[in-house]
Amino acid sequence: MKAAAFKYLRAENLDNAFDAFAEYGDEALILAGGQSLMPTINLRLAQPAVLVDINHISGLSGIEQSGEKIQIGATTRHFELANSELVASKLPLIASAIKHVAHRGVRNRGTFGGSLVHADPAAEMPACAVALGATLVLESRAGERRISASDFFLGVMSTDRRPDEILTSIELSADGPGDVWAFRELSRRHGDFAMVGVTAKARRASERLEDLRLVVFGCEECPQISAVAASLAASGQEPVAIAQAVAEELNPMTDLTGDAETKRFQARSLIEQSLGDLLEGRADG
Ligand SMILES: Cc1cc2nc3c(=O)[nH]c(=O)nc-3n(C[C@H](O)[C@H](O)[C@H](O)COP(=O)(O)OP(=O)(O)OC[C@H]3O[C@@H](n4cnc5c(N)ncnc54)[C@H](O)[C@@H]3O)c2cc1C
Numbered sequence: 001m002k003a004a005a006f007k008y009l010r011a012e013n014l015d016n017a018f019d020a021f022a023e024y025g026d027e028a029l030i031l032a033g034g035q036s037l038m039p040t041i042n043l044r045l046a047q048p049a050v051l052v053d054i055n056h057i058s059g060l061s062g063i064e065q066s067g068e069k070i071q072i073g074a075t076t077r078h079f080e081l082a083n084s085e086l087v088a089s090k091l092p093l094i095a096s097a098i099k100h101v102a103h104r105g106v107r108n109r110g111t112f113g114g115s116l117v118h119a120d121p122a123a124e125m126p127a128c129a130v131a132l133g134a135t136l137v138l139e140s141r142a143g144e145r146r147i148s149a150s151d152f153f154l155g156v157m158s159t160d161r162r163p164d165e166i167l168t169s170i171e172l173s174a175d176g177p178g179d180v181w182a183f184r185e186l187s188r189r190h191g192d193f194a195m196v197g198v199t200a201k202a203r204r205a206s207e208r209l210e211d212l213r214l215v216v217f218g219c220e221e222c223p224q225i226s227a228v229a230a231s232l233a234a235s236g237q238e239p240v241a242i243a244q245a246v247a248e249e250l251n252p253m254t255d256l257t258g259d260a261e262t263k264r265f266q267a268r269s270l271i272e273q274s275l276g277d278l279l280e281g282r283a284d285g
Pocket of ligand 1: 029030031032033034035036037038054074075100101102103106109110111112113114115117118122123124125161165166167168191192193194
């Protein structure tokens, strides 16, 4: 099948894109890496009137540090995250997880921002953004809006982004002393979307995990911090007990990779392993 006819607009600046939103409303779709959008259009699951290409807008791409904050431009490509020394040293969770996102060809085009807005429940970057407490910066003609990743994801491929907004950048805190992280994923083949995955960030103090932000993905409709994991970890519970409690609270979706109970079982195992990684300071799971 081929895409239905659409107009193409190469935006040179944000105003060009806002003009298109004003003219076409939600019939204007943003094109970033195109790795998710183009298949959708080719299958005619989306039939936009105009594609607004944001790849040539200066200032939307790049990775910069300012104090303890790292700012990642929305059109920064997956391969740039994978090759960045700054990301490797200050955001090691992203550096580890990005290797699980698709294959080299897709990573060459796909963007960090596109992955967040696409909001696939089995995608790695949305889950990492939530675990890391990222702030998303969205811009529209009305100005700038900042929203935490935890509030941004609403459901399966559903976010709080408004049709006239462009995600311009993502802000994350650089890892500090005592920070530990974990990333574990089960997939059919390396580079496939997760059947189930777990990502977490915490501070390790006196053999306990403080401020644990544990997220299970590929399981529920969207990535969320587990409150029960945080409270049980803070009270010094063993990983096996925490994993059991978190798994019981999950509301897994049945999908092509497994039924709900299989996913619950897989998640419990990955959570226990991830908590062990955090407590023992093992980096790549
Ligand atoms: C074969 C294959 C395997 C893949 N495997 C994985 C995988 O294992 N894990 C994984 O996470 N992903 C995977 N992907 C998806 C890939 O990571 C995509 O790059 C990503 O989901 C979307 O990024 P993109 O830049 O290509 O966005 P696009 O496809 O261009 O856009 C996706 C959606 O986001 C919107 N959008 C994009 N950027 C912005 C912005 N800045 N502001 C507002 N809206 C925006 C678009 O309008 C569109 O609705 C795979 C893709 C393919 C083709």
